[in-house]
Amino acid sequence: MTYPVWVNGVEGGSLLPSDRGLAYGDGLFETLRVENRRAVFAEAHFSRLAASAAALGIPLRQAELLAGFSRFLLSCPASCVAKIVLTRGSSGRGYLPNEEAPSTVIFSAHPLPAYPESFQSDGVVADISGLRLGLQPMLAGHKHLNRLEQVMLRREQAMLSADEMLVCDLDGHVVEGVSSNIFLVRDGELGTPLLDRAGVHGVMRGQIMAQAARLGINVTESRYAADAFLSADEVFFCNSVNGIWPVRRLPGRQWQPGPVTRQLQSFWQDALGL
Template sequence: MLINGLPGDSISASDRGLAYGDGLYRTLEARHGTPLLWHWQWQRLAADCAQLRLPCPDEALLLREIASVAAELERAVVKIVLTRGGGQRGYAMPDGCSPTRIVSASAWGGYPAERAAQGIVARWCDTRLALQPLLAGVKHLNRLENVFARSEWRDPAIAEGLMLDMAGSVVEGTMSNLFIVRGGELLTPPLDRCGVSGAMRASVLDAAANLAIPARVVRLLPDEVLAADEAFVCNSLAGIWPLRQLHTRHWHDWPLTRHLQLALQGGS
């Protein structure tokens, strides 16, 4: 683990990331020290920094630190955490800040291969996402809604839960973004009021454009998801998982989803 470029495993108790969740993070896969999906991960990290008014680290610096922490791991999970750094009491952003940058890596734990191959069982979550356009899309450090949502079930047969916002629209999974297929068109919910804009989501949309698959960002209601021809969730570690079952709906074929899975295999 590197903290501001130096080996370490602790930060100040006055760090605003700890005190207020004043920061952001990205989680990604690296192979032999090289991060996958970096183009989209960097885009999202830079955009999140701008949204939170945090100084964005130098891209080359981050790549060197990722290579350093993941160098001895053939396949690794890398986490980048950026906070506003230490500060006095009070919510107001300090006039000048010294951000804390944490880059760490752990051995790849992986997911069961059958989730991508055979699809997953998902459920609806009772926990709703609050509407806050100021933070919409940002992978900030305040993830208690996801913590509560993911804690709603213990059944290992259920791989993911889908979350609605306070207005009743479907937004995302607890750890993933959602896509459905309707009439040959790829649809995904907007993230302008809440939710996390994932790197894999951006990668899927770019892949759809390259494959001439029509795609739209559109608000979706639960009944529209259940009526979809196909549905899948995605994130940068899991890739694409087709939905096999959601509530009383079962899916058995995912032709467009399979097309995207093949197109994105080995993406970097």
């Protein structure tokens, strides 16, 4: 099985060392689940990318990107993870962008992650990270390429042998997981952290909120301390590659996957179309 990489539409193409994605993390990315050669929630991924590119002033030719990605998918394994990286292109040394420079677009395909099926069916064992996310309203919500915080978190997660971790900001408010968003369920209603100062506005998070609205389940976005999750009826992590992982253990608390989590997992299964 081959997993292609295209740079600016060229298979196996190369990247300049002066690319601002490499030099400054000056760019954005999307990670999409592909099943039967169809990218799940593709529209939501492309609209997030376009909205973030507009907010950060990164040129993006949407129609060209969509057409290129459709062609790219034809060369991918039917089931895989597809990644799109958009950078502000190349410039000279220094932070000032060259506003004339064309942006860089990288498409790459990757094997589906080999997590145990029990992560979906029984849930994950999560820890609470000792690290803190910085507060940066200017970048909050965007899936930008500056992911050093997540790299440090992922190393901590590996050291703790946790399946995921609950991650707080400098003020002690829960933001998300290491590579996922997080929800709690209390009295049949959903709650999820506000992402106005840190965190990524996950596509899966948005889809869950839309599905909850269709099901008549109330969703509150708020600032939560870790205790709110420890005392919740259900807790789950979500992202667009793995769907929904119920939490079966956090330090001092255990759960069985609950009915709201199960209901939303069936929405994810339907979206996969398997």
